[in-house]
Each structure stands twice: as C-alpha cells, then as structure tokens.
Amino acid sequence: MATAEQHVSAMQKQRSEMTGVQSVAQLFRSRLATDGQRTAARRKVNGKWEDVSWTQLGAQAEEVAWGLLSLGVKKGEMVSILAGTRVEWTECDLGIALSGAVAVPIYQSNTPEECQFILGNSGAVVVFAEDAKQLAKLKAERARLPKIHHVVLMDGEGDGDWVVSLAQLKGRGREQKTKTPGELDQRVAAGRRDELSTLLYTSGTTGVPKGVMITNDNLIFASEIVVGTGLLSRDDSHLLFLPFAHSFAQIIKAAWLGSGLTMIFAESVDKLVDNAGETGPTVLSAVPRVYEKAFNSVISSGVAGPGLQGALFRMSMREFELYAREKQEGRSYNSIAFTIARKLVFPKVREKLSKRFGGRIDKFVSGGAPLARKIAYFFDLLGFHMLEGYGLTETIAVTSVNLPGQNKLGTVGRPFPGVEVKIAEDGEILMRGRNIMRGYLGLPEATADVIDKDGWFKTGDIGEIDKDGYLKIT
Numbered sequence: 001m002a003t004a005e006q007h008v009s010a011m012q013k014q015r016s017e018m019t020g021v022q023s024v025a026q027l028f029r030s031r032l033a034t035d036g037q038r039t040a041a042r043r044k045v046n047g048k049w050e051d052v053s054w055t056q057l058g059a060q061a062e063e064v065a066w067g068l069l070s071l072g073v074k075k076g077e078m079v080s081i082l083a084g085t086r087v088e089w090t091e092c093d094l095g096i097a098l099s100g101a102v103a104v105p106i107y108q109s110n111t112p113e114e115c116q117f118i119l120g121n122s123g124a125v126v127v128f129a130e131d132a133k134q135l136a137k138l139k140a141e142r143a144r145l146p147k148i149h150h151v152v153l154m155d156g157e158g159d160g161d162w163v164v165s166l167a168q169l170k171g172r173g174r175e176q177k178t179k180t181p182g183e184l185d186q187r188v189a190a191g192r193r194d195e196l197s198t199l200l201y202t203s204g205t206t207g208v209p210k211g212v213m214i215t216n217d218n219l220i221f222a223s224e225i226v227v228g229t230g231l232l233s234r235d236d237s238h239l240l241f242l243p244f245a246h247s248f249a250q251i252i253k254a255a256w257l258g259s260g261l262t263m264i265f266a267e268s269v270d271k272l273v274d275n276a277g278e279t280g281p282t283v284l285s286a287v288p289r290v291y292e293k294a295f296n297s298v299i300s301s302g303v304a305g306p307g308l309q310g311a312l313f314r315m316s317m318r319e320f321e322l323y324a325r326e327k328q329e330g331r332s333y334n335s336i337a338f339t340i341a342r343k344l345v346f347p348k349v350r351e352k353l354s355k356r357f358g359g360r361i362d363k364f365v366s367g368g369a370p371l372a373r374k375i376a377y378f379f380d381l382l383g384f385h386m387l388e389g390y391g392l393t394e395t396i397a398v399t400s401v402n403l404p405g406q407n408k409l410g411t412v413g414r415p416f417p418g419v420e421v422k423i424a425e426d427g428e429i430l431m432r433g434r435n436i437m438r439g440y441l442g443l444p445e446a447t448a449d450v451i452d453k454d455g456w457f458k459t460g461d462i463g464e465i466d467k468d469g470y471l472k473i474t
Contacts, residue, residue, distance in 0.1 A: 014228035014258070023191030023216040025097040027223065027257045032058040035260045042237075042264045042279060043087045049279060052087060054260070057094070064095025064166075065184055066173030071126060071150050075100035075187055078122045078199065082106045082115060082137070083130035085243055087265055088154050088166065090253070092128045093244065097197065100187040104199045104211075105245035108134060114209075116141035118201050122211055122441065123147055128166070131155040135163065193217035199441060200247055200393050211441030212393045214250070221434040222251040222398050223258030225416040229403055231365070231387070232283065234259045239281035241266040247397035248367050252285055254396075273356060280358035287368040291375050291386070298353060316341035324377045328410070342381075350382040363387060363404065367397060370473060376409045388412050390471060391435075392459060394450070395419075398435040400471045411470040421471060427462040429471070 036055040158164040198214040232255040242249035302313035319338040326333035363385045379386035389401030390412035402413035415421040419433040439447035
C-alpha cells in the first residue's frame with residue numbers, strides 16, 4: 001500500500017527532473033525529446049482509432065506556432081481557442097505555447113455574446129474556431145471584435161479575408177520557418193515560469209466572468225504533483241472528454257506532458273462509455289454526473305433482470321442502501337443477505353462494469369462538483385478506486401485529492417504536498433502555494449479581495465480538516 005512518504009519522495013523526484021523547465025513549451029519539448037515514438041494520443045477517424053505519436057503531435061504544434069508567427073502574433077499576446085476537446089485543440093494550444101503567446105480557451109457552448117466578452121476582455125488577437133457553427137458566433141460579433149485580425153478554422157476553408165483554414169495556417173508556418181529559422185527556438189528559450197500560460201474564465205454565475213491568470217509555474221507545479229503522487233502515471237491511458245476551458249482538464253493536460261501517458265480523446269460525452277469499451281483506458285477523470293449516469297445504468301439494468309437473477313439484484317441493492325446509510329453515519333453494517341450480495345452479486349456487477357469501460361480501468365477521478373456519497377460507496381464496494389478531489393479555477397483545480405491506498409470516502413483527500421490549507425475562524429477554506437493564480441486580469445481590487453497580503457487565497461467554501469489531515473467540504 002502506498003504511503004504519504006512515498007508520494008512525497010516521488011513528487012520530489014518529479015520536481016528535480018523539472019528543475020530546468022521554465023515553461024509549458026519547454027515541458028512539451030522535453031517530452032518530445034524523451035518519448036518521440038511513443039503514443040501521445042488516440043483519436044477516432046472515419047470509424048477507426050488512430051494513434052498519434054509525440055513526434056507527430058510536436059510537428060503539428062510547431063507548424064501552428066510558426067503559423068502564428070507568420071500572422072504577426074507577438075510574445076505575450078492572447079490567442080483564443082473556441083472548440084471542443086480534440087487532438088487539434090492541443091495542437092493549437094501547444095502551438096500557442098511554443099510561440100510565446102497566451103492561450104484563452106472558450107467553451108464551445110458559449111453564446112456569441114459570451115464569446116465576445118471573453119475575447120474583448122482578454123484582448124485576444126487571433127481565434128481558433130472549430131467549425132462553421134463556432135465561426136458564425138464570431139462573425140455575428142465581428143464589429144465588436146476590432147482586435148481580432150485573424151480567425152483560424154479547424155474544419156473548413158478560409159475566405160481570403162478574415163478567416164484562414166488550419167491547413168493554410170500551417171502552410172504559412174512552413175514558409176515563415178524558412179524566413180526566420182531561429183525565431184521559434186528563441187521564443188521557447190526565453191520562456192519564464194512567472195509568465196502567463198493560460199487565461200481561464202470563471203463561469204460568471206455569481207457576476208461578470210473574470211479572467212484567471214494561470215502561469216507557467218502553476219501548470220508545471222500541477223504536473224509535478226499529479227505525476228509525483230502517482231495519481232496519473234506514464235503507464236496510464238487516460239480517457240478525456242472534459243473541455244480544456246475547465247481547470248480540471250488543464251491539470252490533466254499538465255500531467256500528460258509531465259508523464260508521457262497516452263491521452264484518449266473521446267468522441268463526445270454521449271459516446272464516452274462506448275469509447276472506453278473500444279480503447280481500454282486505465283483511468284477516467286470526470287464530473288460526478290458521469291458516474292451518476294453509470295450508476296443509474298447499472299441499477300436499471302440489474303433491477304429489470306428476470307427471475308432469480310433480478311430478485312437477487314434487487315435484494316442486493318436494498319442491502320447496499322442499508323450499508324451506505326450506516327457507512328455515512330460512521331457505522332459498520334453486516335447481514336447474511338449483504339454477505340450473499342458481496343459474494344454472488346457485486347463481483348458480477350464489477351465484471352460487467354469493468355468490461356463496459358474496456359476491461360482495464362482501475363481509477364476513476366471525480367472533481368468539478370461534490371460526488372454523492374452513495375456513488376462513491378458503490379464504486380468502492382465493487383473494488384474500484386473512486387478518487388474525489390477538490391480545487392477551483394483560481395487554484396488550477398489543484399488543492400487536494402484522495403490517492404490510491406489512501407482513499408477516505410466522504411472527503412476530498414489530503415492537500416497535495418506544497419499546498420497549504422487552513423480553516424479560518426468562520427470555517428472558510430484558505431489555501432496558499434504554487435497552485436494559486438497570479439490574479440484576475442485587469443481586476444486588482446477583486447484579486448486583493450480573495451488573496452491577502454500573506455498569499456492566502458479565500459475559497460468561499462466551508463470545510464474542515466479531520467485528525468488524519470483529510471479535507472472535507474461541509
């Protein structure tokens with residue numbers, strides 16, 4: 001069983017390996033140098049799964065970077081991505097990083113008005129748009145986007161004016177490389193940890209969306225701790241559908257670059273389970289509703305079973321409900337019926353669920369919202385690692401997580417090494433560390449309201465730390 005000391009030691013090793021890395025671009029290039037021929041990503045093309053090596057990903061990202069240079073994008077300028085989660089998203093994102101620009105992800109579900117606000121507020125000069133649907137949003141707001149001098153269309157053709165295709169951009173990039181062959185290397189070498197890497201916008205549910213300034217060091221730290229603690233490792237195949245405009249996906253991206261794991265890009269959230277069955281991932285990171293859907297699917301299928309099989313399942317679920325209720329109250333539960341369920345029914349449920357997810361999955365990571373205790377208890381009872389964590393956009397989703405071998409259901413785990421957490425007198429969770437954002441873009445007063453002079457970030461959430469050091473959101 002893993003120990004906290006082993007995790008700290010592994011994290012220190014991971015950190016020492018990154019001593020010379022100053023930016024996300026440099027982290028990416030170090031991965032290319034180490035693992036060029038290994039599979040970086042898998043995606044479905046024309047009904048078949050296709051492997052993309054790190055060398056292939058690097059070549060595409062570098063062409064994007066050169067293309068941005070050909071458009072006159074300067075170091076530190078904002079470049080936005082309005083697209084769903086796909087390999088091309090990461091090509092563009094990593095191209096932005098290599099060029100020294102700052103990525104501004106936008107949810108593909110955002111309205112034209114919401115896109116205009118983010119683009120205007122950030123001062124973006126170029127936008128990568130996924131397809132005609134996303135392009136239409138930008139065209140509808142073009143009059144209010146005077147700083148956007150180019151839109152790069154991933155799927156589709158350019159218009160000879162405002163819009164260039166991704167293929168055209170890469171072609172321009174190849175030409176630019178012949179004109180200024182050393183420029184890209186100079187930009188990558190000039191990267192610093194304190195420079196901005198990404199600008200993530202809050203949802204705006206409690207007011208106007210704010211641009212959260214994420215630095216290179218924030219993401220390097222995320223890579224150090226997620227890989228160093230063993231939450232994600234080089235041997236993992238991670239199934240991804242989360243949008244990169246969400247901080248949860250950003251830390252997975254950082255761990256991907258830091259570990260060299262294989263990223264499997266799901267076709268969509270609706271095809272997530274089918275894609276898992278086809279590709280056999282070892283880990284899935286998702287929001288609670290995905291696990292709730294899987295739980296409900298298992299229940300509805302089992303309850304509808306015929307004869308003795310259905311009767312046994314219904315009895316087993318009644319026993320599970322009693323077990324979950326007692327466990328939530330801190331008490332143990334046992335009965336003859338529950339013993340029968342654990343020996344005859346739940347192993348078959350696990351086998352069925354495992355096969356549905358491809359047969360290799362071991363870890364489910366939950367974040368982005370509270371996970372219902374009953375769901376966590378169910379996956380745990382079946383023998384899966386259901387690892388719940390906690391974090392905010394302002395902390396790049398990195399604060400605490402339950403780890404394999406140290407999983408305490410009902411909590412969000414111990415704080416990651418290097419993240420300080422304390423509880424204020426009124427119960428508010430405060431934190432400090434390299435995971436904290438630089439601040440809100442253009443909003444020094446709002447930044448000062450949430451980060452005090454000693455560097456403590458006020459989360460706005462109420463919680464407690466138990467005697468074993470586990471954080472619980474109350």
